[in-house]
Amino acid sequence: MGKEASKSKIIIFGGTGYLGTYMVKASIKLGHPTFVYARPITPQSSPHKINLHNEFRSLGVTVVEGELDEHEKMVAILRRVDIVISMLPFPQVPDQIHIIEAIKVAGNIKRFLPSEFGIEEDRLSFLPPFEACLDKKRKIRRAVEASGIPYTYVSANMCAAYFVNQLLRPHEEHEDIIVYGSGEAKVPFTYEEDVAEYTIQVANDSRTCNRIVLYRMVKNVLSQIELISMWEKKTGRSFKRTHVPEEEVVKLAESSPFPDNVRAALIHGIFVKGDLNYDLQENDLEISSLYSDYKYTTIDQLLDIFLVDPPKPALAAF
Numbered sequence: 001m002g003k004e005a006s007k008s009k010i011i012i013f014g015g016t017g018y019l020g021t022y023m024v025k026a027s028i029k030l031g032h033p034t035f036v037y038a039r040p041i042t043p044q045s046s047p048h049k050i051n052l053h054n055e056f057r058s059l060g061v062t063v064v065e066g067e068l069d070e071h072e073k074m075v076a077i078l079r080r081v082d083i084v085i086s087m088l089p090f091p092q093v094p095d096q097i098h099i100i101e102a103i104k105v106a107g108n109i110k111r112f113l114p115s116e117f118g119i120e121e122d123r124l125s126f127l128p129p130f131e132a133c134l135d136k137k138r139k140i141r142r143a144v145e146a147s148g149i150p151y152t153y154v155s156a157n158m159c160a161a162y163f164v165n166q167l168l169r170p171h172e173e174h175e176d177i178i179v180y181g182s183g184e185a186k187v188p189f190t191y192e193e194d195v196a197e198y199t200i201q202v203a204n205d206s207r208t209c210n211r212i213v214l215y216r217m218v219k220n221v222l223s224q225i226e227l228i229s230m231w232e233k234k235t236g237r238s239f240k241r242t243h244v245p246e247e248e249v250v251k252l253a254e255s256s257p258f259p260d261n262v263r264a265a266l267i268h269g270i271f272v273k274g275d276l277n278y279d280l281q282e283n284d285l286e287i288s289s290l291y292s293d294y295k296y297t298t299i300d301q302l303l304d305i306f307l308v309d310p311p312k313p314a315l316a317a318f
Contacts, residue, residue, distance in 0.1 A: 007031050007032050007033065008032060008081075008082040008083050008110065008203075008204055009032065009033040009034075009035065009080065009081040009082045009083070010027045010032045010033070010034050010035065010081060010082070010083045010084075010085060010200070010203065011034075011035040011036070011037055011064075011077065011078065011081040011083070011084055011085070012024055012027065012034070012035070012036050012037070012085045012086075012087055013037050013068075013084070013085070013086045013087060013088055013096075013099060013115075014038075014086060014087035014088040014089060014092070014115065015036035015037075015038060015056070015061075015087060016036070016038050016049055016052050016053070017087055017088075017089055018162070019087055019117060019159065019192060019195065019196070020087030021052065022192045022193055022195065022196035023085060023087055023195075023196045023199060023200070024036055024056060024061060025059070025196070026193070026196035026197045026199070026200050027196075027200050028059050028060065028061065029197070030197065030200050030201075032200065033062075033081075034060070034061045034062070035061065035062045035063075035064060035077065035080070035081055036056055036061055036062070036063050036064065037064050037066060037074070037077060038053070038063060038064070038065060038066075039065065039066075039067065040065040040066065040067075041053060041065065064077050068092070068095045068098040068099070069098060071098065071101065071102060071105075074098070074099070074102035075102045075105045075106050078102055078103060078106035078108070078109060079106050079108055081109070082108075082109065082110045082111075083109070083110060083111045083112075083113075083203045083204070084099065084103060084109055084111070084112045084113070085113045085199065085203060086099060086112075086113065086114050086115040087115055087117075088115045089115075090115075090133060090136075092115075093115055093133075093136050093137055093140060094136055094139070094140070096114055096115060096140050097140070097143060099112075099114075100112075100140075100143055100144060100147055100149065103147070103149050104147055104149065109149060109150070110150060111150050111151065111152060111203050111204075111209065112144060112149050112150065112151050112152075113151065113152050113153070113154060113199065113202075113203055114137075114140050114141065114144060114151070114153070115137075115140075116137065116153050116154050116155060116156075117154050117155075117156045117159075117195060117199075118155070118156065118157065118158075119134075119155060119157060119269075119270075119275075119276060120153075120155040120212060120214060121134040121137050121138055121141075122138065122141070122212070123278070124269070124275050124276075124278075126265050126266065126268070126269040126275070127250065127253045127254075127264075127265035127268055127269065128253075128265070129253055129258070129261040129262045129264070129265040130253075130262050130265035130266045130269065131265070133262060141153065150209050150210060151209075151210060152202055152203060152208045152209065152210070152211060152212075152213060153211075153212045153213070154195075154199055154202060154212075154213055154215070155212060155213065155214045155215065156190045156195045156198075156199075156215040157187075157188040157189065157190055157214075157215055157216065157276055158187055158188065158189045158190070158270065158276070159189075159190065159191075159192050159195065160189035160190055160191040160192065160220065160297075160299060160302055161191060161192050161302065161311060162192070163189065164189065164227065164299065164302060164303070164306070165306075165311050167224060167227060167228075168227070168228070168231050168306070170231075170306045170307075170310040170311070171310045171311060174239075175239060175240055176239060176240040176241070176242045177228055177239045177240070177241060177242070178242050178244060179224050179225070179228070179241045179242065179243045179244070180224065180243075180244050180249060180267050180268075180271040180272050181243070181244070181245070181246050181249070181271060181272035181273075182225075182243070182272075183223060183224040183225040183228075183241065183243065183271075184223050184224075184225055184274075185223055185224070185270075185271055185272060185273060185274025185277065186221050186222060186223050186274055186276075186277040187221065187222065187223065187224075187270055187271060187274065187276055187277070188215070188216045188217070188220060188221045188276055188277070189220045189221075189222075189299055190215045190217065190220060190296075191220075191296065191297040191302055193297065194215075194294075194296045194297055195215065197294070198215060198287050198291065198294070198296075201291060201294075202287070202290075205290070207285070207290065208285060208290075211285050212284075212285065213285045213286075213287055213290070214280065214284055214285065214286050214287065215286075215287045215288075216280065216286050216287070216288070217287070217288045217296050217298075218288070219298045219299070219300070220296070220298060220299050221277065222299060224271060225241075227299065228241065230299070230300065230303055231303060234303050234304070234307055235307070246268070246272050246273075249264055249267055249268045249272055250264075250268060252264035253265040253268055
C-alpha cells in the first residue's frame with residue numbers, strides 16, 4: 001500500500017485520441033492513479049468514443065468531462081493530481097494556453113508535458129506549411145517556460161505503427177510501394193506503446209525536469225529502402241518501388257490544400273531530406289540510454305506483429 005500511495009497521480013488531456021489512448025493505458029499499466037479530461041459525451045458522440053470512456057472507467061480511470069475553457073473545473077481537477085500530460089491533437093495545440101493558466105492557478109503540478117511527441121521543433125525547420133504548425137508548438141513551449149511550470153518536452157519522432165502502416169500498406173493487396181525521394185534517408189521510429197510507457201517514466205524522472213528527451217533507439221533508425229527490404233524478406237514477396245522525386249513532393253507542399261500541404265511538407269523533411277537523422281549533442285537526453293533496461297519494440301518485431309495481424313489504416317495522427 002505504501003508503494004502504491006507513492007505513485008504520482010496523472011491527468012491526461014486528449015486521452016481519447018490516437019496516441020492518447022496508448023498513454024492512458026500505459027499510465028494504468030505502470031500503476032498510476034489516472035485521470036482523463038475529455039470533451040463531454042453528447043448524442044452526437046461516436047460509439048467509439050462512448051466505448052472508450054466506458055473502457056477507461058472499467059480500468060479504474062477517473063474520466064472528467066469538460067471543455068478547455070472551463071477554467072474553474074480544470075483548476076479543481078488539477079489540484080487532485082501531480083502530473084499533467086497533454087495529448088491534444090494539432091488543431092488544439094494553441095488551446096493548451098488554457099491548461100497552462102489552470103496549472104498556474106492550481107499551483108501544485110510537479111510536471112507538465114505539452115502536446116509534442118513528434119519532431120524536435122526547436123532545432124529543425126521544414127517547408128512553410130509544416131513550419132507554420134511547428135511555430136504554434138514553439139509558442140506553447142515559450143509560454144510554458146515563461147510560466148515557470150516544471151516541464152518536459154518529448155521528441156518521440158515518428159510513430160512506428162502509424163507510419164510503417166502508411167509506407168508499407170500491409171492491409172492492402174498491392175505490388176508497388178511508394179518511396180519518397182531516394183528512399184535512403186534514415187528515419188527514427190518509435191512504437192506507440194513504447195512512446196507511452198517511456199513517457200510515463202519520463203514524467204516521473206527528476207533527470208528530465210525542464211529538459212527535452214529524444215526517442216532515438218539505434219535499432220529503429222532506418223531508411224524506407226531498408227524497411228521495404230525487411231518486409232520483403234518477411235513476406236517472401238517482391239515489391240516494385242515507385243519513387244516520388246523531391247521536386248514533386250515540394251510542389252505538393254506548395255499547391256495542395258490543407259492538410260495535404262502539411263503532410264507533403266512533413267514527408268519532404270523527414271523521408272526525402274532525412275532531417276530527423278541529426279547528430280545528438282553531448283548534453284542531449286536520449287531515451288534508450290536513460291532506461292537501458294527497458295525492452296523497446298524494434299521495427300523487426302513490429303513487422304512480425306504486422307505479419308500476424310495487418311493493421312487497418314489508423315485515424316490521422318497528424
